[in-house]
Amino acid sequence: MNVLANDGISNSGIKALEQAGFSVSTTTVAQEQLINHINQKDISVLLVRSATKVRKDLIDACSGLKIIGRGGVGMDNIDVEYARSKGIHVINTPAASSHSVAELVFAHLFGGVRFLYDSNRNMPLDGDTKFKALKKNYAKGIELKGKTLGIIGFGRIGQETAKIGIGVGMNVIASDMYVDEVNLELEFFDGQKAKFNIKTIPMNDLLKQSDFISLHVPAQNDYIIDKAQFDLMKDGVGLVNAARGGVVNEVELVKALENGKVAFAGLDTFESEPTPAIQVLMNGRISLSPHIGAATNEAQDRIGVELAIQIKDLLLVDKS
Numbered sequence: 001m002n003v004l005a006n007d008g009i010s011n012s013g014i015k016a017l018e019q020a021g022f023s024v025s026t027t028t029v030a031q032e033q034l035i036n037h038i039n040q041k042d043i044s045v046l047l048v049r050s051a052t053k054v055r056k057d058l059i060d061a062c063s064g065l066k067i068i069g070r071g072g073v074g075m076d077n078i079d080v081e082y083a084r085s086k087g088i089h090v091i092n093t094p095a096a097s098s099h100s101v102a103e104l105v106f107a108h109l110f111g112g113v114r115f116l117y118d119s120n121r122n123m124p125l126d127g128d129t130k131f132k133a134l135k136k137n138y139a140k141g142i143e144l145k146g147k148t149l150g151i152i153g154f155g156r157i158g159q160e161t162a163k164i165g166i167g168v169g170m171n172v173i174a175s176d177m178y179v180d181e182v183n184l185e186l187e188f189f190d191g192q193k194a195k196f197n198i199k200t201i202p203m204n205d206l207l208k209q210s211d212f213i214s215l216h217v218p219a220q221n222d223y224i225i226d227k228a229q230f231d232l233m234k235d236g237v238g239l240v241n242a243a244r245g246g247v248v249n250e251v252e253l254v255k256a257l258e259n260g261k262v263a264f265a266g267l268d269t270f271e272s273e274p275t276p277a278i279q280v281l282m283n284g285r286i287s288l289s290p291h292i293g294a295a296t297n298e299a300q301d302r303i304g305v306e307l308a309i310q311i312k313d314l315l316l317v318d319k320s
């Protein structure tokens, strides 16, 4: 059976599929040639990330397709329900990148409490002439240890973020619209394990108590963090959004950064991707990354392997 990984797949994923007897192509076929290619090459499994679109026209034209797989979480680029109504399996790998996103949250937090977002901008400009002045500017850092981390959205990534926070010695609190309590298990290098039970609290309580807030909710119709929510926060809070643009009102965020309510923000996702607002990009108190939360080699490896396992399972079931 032939697999086309049109947006690429990790070597470990290719290996797992080939060992199971699949033939894997990683040629990137242009969108307008995809239907012909799938039919000519007798492709049964089409794997994509976010670039390739799998719409009704393709689904209708490629009757040989058995599985559409998305390496990653969001499936906005696939007509999922339509494909399923035609008997095609649609799969993704929602958990593969959770830990990677959680580590990026901490990259923003660790950088935030020591002003790295600013010193990385200023050291190349003034580091050789104003070293002592810069040293003074960045002298009043704080530690994360002992501070309260508020996690909004306590699903896969929220829980991975909580584990790192606990490991760092933070007081972790969480809020979730649907989850009441979670049992977390932390695993250490020597095989020891430690268990923690966290009961979620109302969001307004979390906003009032947190020294740092990290968002891990799915895309929403309305802002989760708007003026009213900023008003509830402690003065000098740090805020990270590695969830989705549109979860935080960026205009209100910039105001809150300017009036000192928010000390710094870490943004991996933006309201207007891929052209974030210039007021956000140029704000000296924002630590910026271009939606790279899931983009680690380890996550890509896990995505490939998770896809391979699901494909083997599904096609094995289909044959029986």
Ligand SMILES: NC(=O)c1ccc[n+]([C@@H]2O[C@H](COP(=O)([O-])OP(=O)(O)OC[C@H]3O[C@@H](n4cnc5c(N)ncnc54)[C@H](O)[C@@H]3O)[C@@H](O)[C@H]2O)c1
Pocket: 073, 074, 094, 097, 098, 101, 152, 153, 154, 155, 156, 157, 158, 175, 176, 177, 178, 179, 216, 217, 218, 219, 220, 224, 242, 243, 244, 268, 269, 291, 292, 293, 294, 295
């Ligand atoms: N930065 C990146 O590169 C990157 C990578 C992967 C995922 N993400 C994003 O991270 C987010 C979380 O992903 P996940 O895998 O943890 O999802 P998940 O579904 O496991 O968890 C989301 C949680 O949010 C809760 N929730 C939903 N609406 C809520 C609301 N209004 N208030 C409070 N809680 C609410 C849900 O009950 C759920 O527990 C998603 O938006 C996803 O798109 C970002």
